[in-house]
Amino acid sequence: MHIFEGFLPSPWWQLWFVFSIPVIFFGMYRLNKLVSEKRELLPLLAVAGAFIFVLSSLKMPSVTGSSSHPTGTGMAAILFGPAIAAVLSTIVLLYQAIFLAHGGLTTLGANVASMGIIGPVFAYVIYKAGMKANINFYVVVFLATAFADWATYVVTATQLALAFPAEVGGVAASLKAFLLIFATTQVPLAIMEGALTALIFKYVIQVKSDALVELNVITESVLNKIKGANQ
Amino acid sequence: MTNILDDYALVSPLRYRNNWLKIAIVGFGVLVGVSSQSFIPPFAIALCMSFATVHFGKTSLKFYLTILSAPAVFVLLSVIIIAFFFGSGTEIFGFNIFSYHLGVNTGGLEMALLVFSRTLSGMSCLFFLALTTPMVELFSVLKATKLPDSFIEISMMMYRYIFVFLEVAWGIKYAQTVRLGYKDWRTSLTSLAMLSTTLFIRSWEQGEKIFISMSARCYDGKLIFFEEKRPIRANELVLTCTYFAVVLTLWYLTRINSVF
Structure with a gap:
């Protein structure tokens, strides 16, 4: 869920930019380094960004009957790491603001913080930890993307609560209200996104597993193990 | 996905106006809207920008209202929470649920x-930019910002591929739908996963192909495009200045009498 233009009052939207901009610049620095080493990655990253955009504009079936969109940023974090995922999501969010009128320009900082930075970092940490602990690959992907999605919404609720503290009970009370509405309605959606991403990875491994090895997502040995289990 | 606003921007008559002027108008509206302390300036901005989009930009009013209602769900939900939890003063109405008093x-x-x-004014500014300025025009602005080349290159290539993939995605989705691929929840999940995977594989292969074809055409990390020069006309400038002056006056007046 994107925070819409004009929704965050004055000190807060600037503060979220202060939080996001250094991360985006670090991401750009990493991106520049990566691209100067391997120039063939630049078009690949561009199409990956376009893929995230298209993925996030697809409607996802949802249990409650309402529809939602996958964020796709958890998947980007698993594929390219959180720093580059942050840069890609910044571009995607900017395009979404301009093409689809999702999100906004002053709230871009806050949206990048939740969808482009904190969500992907969650996905990446869970993914790395899970792979180290030798848990089943698909379970790890499911957990990483589901929690990334959910973390995104918890952060969004926190951002709104910080900006609009309740008169009685302050930030904590309004956080409870926003969490109750946004984070709980997101639990089924987060599970959906996790399941969807795990399924995507299943098909990708069947059809084009060399791409994943090339991106250092999984090692050759893990891949052989998964393929062995499939057969 | 049905409303790619860029399609409308490409045919808008305001497309051929100065980009910097449009960005200045939008930036001004967004900043004043967000920093105003009364609801009057944001509503004035929303009204002016909507008028500009519909009248000068020749957007159909019906379509404009449809897209403006899109963010309504999120906004109304959050506004209701704010109404219940924020502020003090005399209570207008209230009720009790589970021994909690809500008012x-x-x-x-x-x-x-x-x-x-504020949200309304911000959205109308954003729609003004979205419906009158195609992304291709904004790239020249992006180039002037001194951001790293790789970032701009990626955004430009991404923009071009969004349309390629959208077409692929729509094609597959139609094909799946006519084969009852979305008949219930379980099949739609599988269908969506297959669709996304095909897209991923397509994009991967496409990425390899463009690198080869671009290297063959001496690509060295910089795409250069032709930029047209569009000077600001006098009447545009006068209109913009009047708008700025009116909004700033409103902003100044409501600032002093502000309640907050």
Whole structure:
């Protein structure tokens, strides 16, 4: 869920930019380094960004009957790491603001913080930890993307609560209200996104597993193990 | 996905106006809207920008209202929360659920109205930019910002591929739908996963192909495009200045009498 233009009052939207901009610049620095080493990655990253955009504009079936969109940023974090995922999501969010009128320009900082930075970092940490602990690959992907999605919404609720503290009970009370509405309605959606991403990875491994090895997502040995289990 | 606003921007008559002027108008509206302390300036901005989009930009009013209602769900939900939890003053109405007392008071209602008006003004500014300025025009602006080349290159290539993939995605989706691929929840999940995978594989292969074809055409990390020069006309400047002056006056007047 994107925070819409004009929704965050004055000190807060600037503060979220202060939080996001250094991360985006670090991401750009990493991106520049990566691209100067391997120039063939630049078009690949561009199409990956376009893929995230298209993925996030697809409607996802949802249990409650309402529809939602996958964020796709958890998947980007698993594929390219959180720093580059942050840069890609910044571009995607900017395009979404301009093409689809999702999100906004002053709230871009806050949206990048939740969808482009904190969500992907969650996905990446869970993914790395899970792979180290030798848990089943698909379970790890499911957990990483589901929690990334959910973390995104918890952060969004926190951002709104910080900006609009309740008169009685302050930030904590309004956080409870926003969490109750946004984070709980997101639990089924987060599970959906996790399941969807795990399924995507299943098909990708069947059809084009060399791409994943090339991106250092999984090692050759893990891949052989998964393929062995499939057969 | 049905409303790619860029399609409308490409045929808008305002497309051929100066990009920097449009960005200045939008930036001004967004900043004043967000920093105003009363709901009057944001509503004035929303009105002016909507008028500019519909009248000068020749967008159909019906379509404009449809897209403006898109963010309504999120905004209304959050505004209701704010109305209940924020502010003080005399209570307007209230009720009890599970021994909790919930009430809306004047302060909360005013705050909710303010947030609603700010969002409305921000959205109308954004729609003005989206419906009158195609992304291709904005790339020249992006190039002037001194951001790293790789970032700009990626955004430009991404923009081009969004349309390629959207077409692929739509094609597959139609094919799946006519084969009852979305008949219930379980099949739609599988269908969507297959669709996304095909897209991923397509994009991967496409990425390899463009690198080869671009290297063959001496690509060295910089795409150069032709930029047209479009000077600002006198009447545009006068209109913009009048608009700025009116909004700033409103902003100044409501700032002094502000309640918050």
